[in-house]
Amino acid sequence: xxxxxxxxxxxxxxxxxxxxxxxxxxxxxxxxxxxxxxxxxxxxxxxxxxxxxxxxxxxxxxxxxxxxxxxxxxxxxxxxxxxxxxxxxxxxxxxxxxxxxxxxxxxxxxxxxxxxxxxxxxxxxxxxxxxxxxxxxxxxxxxxxxxxxxxxxxxxxxxxxxxxxxxxxxxxxxxxxxxxxxxxxxxxxxxxxxxxxxxxxxxxxxxxxxxxxxxxxxxxxxxxxxxxxxxxxxxxxxxx
Numbered sequence: 001x002x003x004x005x006x007x008x009x010x011x012x013x014x015x016x017x018x019x020x021x022x023x024x025x026x027x028x029x030x031x032x033x034x035x036x037x038x039x040x041x042x043x044x045x046x047x048x049x050x051x052x053x054x055x056x057x058x059x060x061x062x063x064x065x066x067x068x069x070x071x072x073x074x075x076x077x078x079x080x081x082x083x084x085x086x087x088x089x090x091x092x093x094x095x096x097x098x099x100x101x102x103x104x105x106x107x108x109x110x111x112x113x114x115x116x117x118x119x120x121x122x123x124x125x126x127x128x129x130x131x132x133x134x135x136x137x138x139x140x141x142x143x144x145x146x147x148x149x150x151x152x153x154x155x156x157x158x159x160x161x162x163x164x165x166x167x168x169x170x171x172x173x174x175x176x177x178x179x180x181x182x183x184x185x186x187x188x189x190x191x192x193x194x195x196x197x198x199x200x201x202x203x204x205x206x207x208x209x210x211x212x213x214x215x216x217x218x219x220x221x222x223x224x225x226x227x228x229x230x231x232x233x234x235x236x237x238x239x240x
Contacts, residue, residue, distance in 0.1 A: 190233075
C-alpha cells in the first residue's frame with residue numbers, strides 16, 4: 001500500500017501529525033499550531049503515530065525522537081516505506097552528530113533540538129512546506145536554467161556564458177538547493193544539516209566559502225546573484 005503526500009497551498013488545508021510522548025509539550029505544540037491556522041493531530045507514541053499516519057491526508061510530520069513503544073527514527077522508517085514524499089521534522093533533546101546524520105539518512109527534512117521556541121518551529125514548518133509545495137520552481141529535477149546558465153546536477157556541470165564549469169559535490173548540492181528556491185530564501189540551518197550533516201561553526205564557515213565560489217561562477221551574468229538574507233540564509237536571485 002502506497003500513499004502520496006497531499007500538497008496544499010492554503011494554510012488551513014495543511015494537516016500536521018505531531019507525535020510527542022511528553023503530554024505537556026505535545027498539547028502545547030498542537031494547540032499552538034491550531035492557533036496559527038493549521039490542522040493538527042497529536043499522538044503520544046510511535047505506534048499510535050503510525051496507525052494515525054496510514055489513515056492518510058497528512059502534509060507534514062513532526063516526530064519526537066525518544067519515545068516509548070516505538071522511537072521517532074523507527075516511526076520515520078515506517079512512514080518512508082509507504083510515503084517517500086511527506087516532509088518529516090524531528091524533535092530531539094540529543095545533540096549527537098551521529099543522531100542528526102541518522103535522521104537525515106532516514107529522510108528527514110529538518111531537525112530541531114530541544115529546547116526550542118514555538119516561533120522557531122513555526123519558521124521551520126513554513127520553510128519545509130515552501131520547499132515541498134506543488135510549485136514549478138520548487139520541483140527537484142536534473143537540470144535548472146539560471147539566467148544564461150544551464151545547471152545539470154547529475155553531470156555536476158554549470159554551462160553557459162563562457163567556459164563550462166565542473167562542480168564539486170558540495171557545490172552541486174548547494175547550487176541545487178539555491179536553484180530549487182530560486183528568488184526565495186534558502187534557510188541556512190537547513191542547508192547545513194542537509195549537506196554537511198550539522199550546523200557547526202566549522203561547517204558554517206565551509207558553506208560560506210562555497211557560496212563565495214558559486215558567486216564567482218555566476219558573475220558572468222549580471223542578472224544572477226546570490227545575496228545574504230540576515231538571520232535567515234541565502235537567496236539566489238534572477239532579475240530578468
